[in-house]
Amino acid sequence: QAQLEESGGGAVQPGRSLRLSCATSGFYGMHWVRQAPGKGLEWVAFIENGGGRKTYADFVKGRFTISRDNSKNTLYLEMNNLRTEDTAVYFCARDIWNRGKYYTDIWGQGTLVTVSS
Amino acid sequence: EIVLTQSPDTLSLSPGERATLSCRASQSISSNHLNWYHHKPGQAPRLLLYGASSRATGIPDRFSGSGSGTDFTLTISRLEPEDFAVYYCQHYDSSLPLTFGGGTKVEIK
Numbered sequence: 001q002a003q004l005e006e007s008g009g010g011a012v013q014p015g016r017s018l019r020l021s022c023a024t025s026g027f028y029g030m031h032w033v034r035q036a037p038g039k040g041l042e043w044v045a046f047i048e049n050g051g052g053r054k055t056y057a058d059f060v061k062g063r064f065t066i067s068r069d070n071s072k073n074t075l076y077l078e079m080n081n082l083r084t085e086d087t088a089v090y091f092c093a094r095d096i097w098n099r100g101k102y103y104t105d106i107w108g109q110g111t112l113v114t115v116s117s
Numbered sequence: 118e119i120v121l122t123q124s125p126d127t128l129s130l131s132p133g134e135r136a137t138l139s140c141r142a143s144q145s146i147s148s149n150h151l152n153w154y155h156h157k158p159g160q161a162p163r164l165l166l167y168g169a170s171s172r173a174t175g176i177p178d179r180f181s182g183s184g185s186g187t188d189f190t191l192t193i194s195r196l197e198p199e200d201f202a203v204y205y206c207q208h209y210d211s212s213l214p215l216t217f218g219g220g221t222k223v224e225i226k
Contacts (some may be wrong), residue, residue, distance in 0.1 A: 101168040107161040
């Protein structure tokens with residue numbers, strides 16, 4: 001079964017930037033989803049397989065950018081102007097459409113981002 | 118945006134018992150667009166059911182799903198040790214954002 005692997009997490013100060021990567025396989029739409037400490041799953045962003053359509057959660061619009069390099073099988077999340085509330089484990093997840101059903105079938109184990117002064 | 122409410126927050130059961138988890142949507146949704154996931158700390162979330170009742174690849178038949186409209190249920194017929202985790206329902210109908218319920222923790226009694 002295909003696997004996803006995130007990298008790039010770490011500790012940063014508020015207002016700084018960080019870029020996450022996700023090693024992918026196949027030509028699929030991809031999502032970023034996060035989980036803050038002690039909280040549930042929260043969708044962050046989506047990019048279609050060709051990279052043309054991108055959609056963001058309202059709380060990251062203008063700060064985060066999702067992109068991909070299909071020649072490198074890599075998905076990215078560029079995070080700027082980070083806030084303490086962005087502290088979370090960030091997961092990448094594969095998007096599937098299957099005869100009218102939409103879901104995210106494969107996820108990575110996540111990478112931890114800690115925003116603190 | 119569809120809001121999903123899961124109940125209970127925590128379910129304390131013993132191995133071998135039956136677990137029934139609920140997911141309620143803020144408005145009627147298609148059963149095609151309701152999915153269930155299982156998540157353990159430090160691991161990747163795992164897709165269990167898609168389209169409310171279709172089992173994902175490799176998911177054992179002790180997991181089943183049902184429901185329509187606003188009320189959906191995940192049932193685990195006999196809990197195995199590896200089933201103790203947090204369970205999330207998800208609504209995804211191709212329009213974004215996709216949304217998750219708050220989760221139900223199934224813990225060992």
